[in-house]
Amino acid sequence: MKKKFIVPVALSSVILVGSIPLSGVFAKPIDSKVVSSVQVAKKWNEKASVPFFVKDRFTEKFSSSTSSNALNYLKKNEDKTGIKHPDKNLKVKSTEKDKLGMTHVRFNQTINGLNVEGSEVIVHFNKNNEVVSVNGRINQTIDDGTVDTTASLSSDDALKTALTSVNAPDELTYEPTSELVVYPFEGENHTAYKVNVNFMGDEPGNWFVYVDAKTGEVIDKYNGIMDFDEFKPQNGVGKGVHGAHRDLHISQVKEPKSGTKFALADLAHENLGGIFTFDSKNDTNTKNDTLYVGNSAAFIGDYDRAAVDAHYNSEKVYEYYLKEHGRNSLDGKGMAINSYVHYDKNYNNAFWNGAWMTYGDGDGEFFISLSAGLDVAAHEMTHGVISHTANLVYRNQPGALNESFTDVFGALVDDKDWEIGEEIMAPAAKANGVTRLRSMSDPNSVVVSNAQRAAYGSGVYPAHMKEYYNMPQSVDNGGVHVNSSITNHAAYLIGQEIGRKKLGQIYYRAISVYLTPNSNFSDARKAIVQSAIDLYGEGSAEEAAANSGFDAVGIY
Structure with a gap:
């Protein structure tokens, strides 16, 4: 069936949902063989997205801060970064110069010309054309012999499969996109079509569907819709x-x-x-x-x-x-x-x-x-x-960071307090003691009103990693709206020390310069601390505040 499209006009990010029944929430016991296979898969998954942040004590100066010189640096420093054959396996994504005079060259990891989903490398030059740091995430399970990047399935067939898998209506917000990528998932690097399908209706969707380019099966999918004439x-x-x-x-x-x-x-x-x-x-x-x-x-x-x-x-x-x-x-x-x-x-x-x-x-x-x-x-x-910057994947810790950064900037723009959503609560909700959605200053003071999510933790929003909600991806995309309150609280603590204006400068630099799609909480700490150093100097009060804020919530 031919799909109809409407002119694109805006983005979407869900900030809350109603209560969901508790049936099916509690996990059943699993045997030791299953545990062993899960552990093996976990180790492989960790190697498929290895974080690194290399700061060079002895900077190397180049004639200019270009992508070719960034590659030259990476070729000379394979042992430091763990990136093998960078000239062959990296493709330039963007080059941007910031207000400090620093230049940031962002690369996608590739194999046979296909982007490896979620793997990006950023080389940072100072204003003197010296490489001062490199960070990102790299897939270390890949080499030329391990992934067959040929496709048996056509892009059109992948699109049909994706539309069916998400029950897409006839009218779509904009024409779906399809890109052939290498997608690491559950112990295997798949050659897959990454299909983006967007629609409104009773259940709006901004779906990302990964369709196996050989078998035509759906490998994985998630809804990236984010809450909140002349x-x-x-x-x-x-x-x-x-x-x-x-x-x-x-x-x-x-x-x-x-x-x-x-x-x-x-x-x-x-x-x-x-x-x-x-x-x-x-x-x-x-x-x-x-x-x-x-x-x-x-x-x-x-x-x-x-x-x-x-x-x-x-x-x-x-x-x-x-x-x-x-x-x-x-x-x-x-x-x-x-x-x-x-x-x-x-x-x-x-x-x-x-x-x-x-x-x-x-x-x-x-x-x-x-x-x-x-x-x-x-x-x-x-x-x-x-x-349009870090493009944090909307599930698990990257998704929680996505939600957290949006809350942080919500509190920076609406700077009366450190509460989120206090202006939209109905009188009846307020009468029942529900006066805001989330609190950055005191996360534990707000109840997780969604019963399905609450079942995975204490029932209140967490303020520390020891209170982390280990949710499956089927619940709140892995806890994006709940675990975000941990990093929210870190931001609040940092803001109390250095003020909102400096907090905004540091956090904006983190999302626009250092973070990548699969960044987790630890990556965010490194990015925020480094941003504080860039802006205010090594050994500054701002760097100390950033470290202290994350120490206080158990993120290292």
């Missing part, structure tokens, strides 16, 4: 969900037979594709979505309030990243920022779907309109930033 620019006003007055950038729109109307379309920012807010009209059919338009420049009706806050908050987050980090929009290149409000009926969620933000109105019992939260908007939009 235009004439002019100024407008609106009333937010909580009644706050909002000054807005909007546009006049001339429509045939209906005269001049006013749209939540902000075209006031130079080199930005615009900030747009759309109305999903309380259903899940994207064909019904329209740009949010009113009859006057004052958006003050009750139905307008969710749209007003989404539009206002999107601009605030955009301005934060531009002012604090010199980042022009989510991709750093001025992409349009799109938000959709009034999604579905009684929808208790907000998400980034890989292209735009979507906000439900809440059910009035647990949540009100989720666009009311500035920290929620910053959380969702930071998922978009991460998609």
Whole structure:
């Protein structure tokens, strides 16, 4: 069946879900043979994604900070990095120069020209063209003789298999993508098609499906959706969900037979594709979505309030990243920022779907309109930033880091406190003592309301690695929304020592310079400490605070 596509407009990242029955949560006893096979698989999996962070005490100077000189360094230092035949097995992904004058060359590990999923290497030059460090993750189980990279299956057939495996609807958000990669999974390096399928509807999906390029079987899959005419620019006003007055950038729109109307379309920012807010009209059919338009420049009706806050908050987050980090929009290149409000009926969620933000109105019992939260908007939009920087895989510890960094920037943009989601809780929830989603200052003070997730731990959000929730990938993608509170607490402790502004500089540098898709909590510590050193110097109070914060939560 031919799939229909709609124009892409925004990204998605689920910040919460409702309670799930406890049936099937508790694991059954397993025999010793199974334990042995699991241990063997674990050892192989560890070798398939080996972290390293090499700091060179005796820097080597080059004539320029280029990818070819980065490769020359790696060739000379195979023993230090563990990267064999880098000139043959690495492919340049990007080269970026930062505000400190440092240049960062990022490589994908490859075999026979195919990217090895999750394996990246970053070479860091200082402003004097000296290599000062190399970090990343490398697959040490691979050599030319161990992986047959030929494909028996066509890309079209892989796409059909992927669509079927995720029950994709006929209408997709954008045309699916397919890339032939080497995918390490459960003790074997597979040649596979990595297929990305994105759709809205009752159960939105941003699926990544790995289809074996020889057998056509689905090896693995996960949902990467992350919770939380002529235009004439002019100024407008609106009333937010909580009644706050909002000054807005909007546009006049001339429509045939209906005269001049006013749209939540902000075209006031130079080199930005615009900030747009759309109305999903309380259903899940994207064909019904329209740009949010009113009859006057004052958006003050009750139905307008969710749209007003989404539009206002999107601009605030955009301005934060531009002012604090010199980042022009989510991709750093001025992409349009799109938000959709009034999604579905009684929808208790907000998400980034890989292209735009979507906000439900809440059910009035647990949540009100989720666009009311500035920290929620910053959380969702930071998922978009991460998609274009570290691109942390949305499961297990990398996924928890993805959630944690988005919470951190939520608390930096909405800087009244260190709580997440306090502006979106309904009166009934507050009356029952549920006043926020997560607390960075005191994680243990918040109950894990989802029963299936709570069954894997103490029932409250963890603040230390000794409280870590060991969840299977089938539950919360391996604990991304729960275990994130451990690294959240580390960020809070660091922020208490050095202040929010410096915390933001350090954390932004970590995601944009050092972290890679499969980075875990220990990798994050190294990245954050090194970022503190880069910005404030070795032996600085900021470096000490970063180390102390992670010591306090048991991450080494």
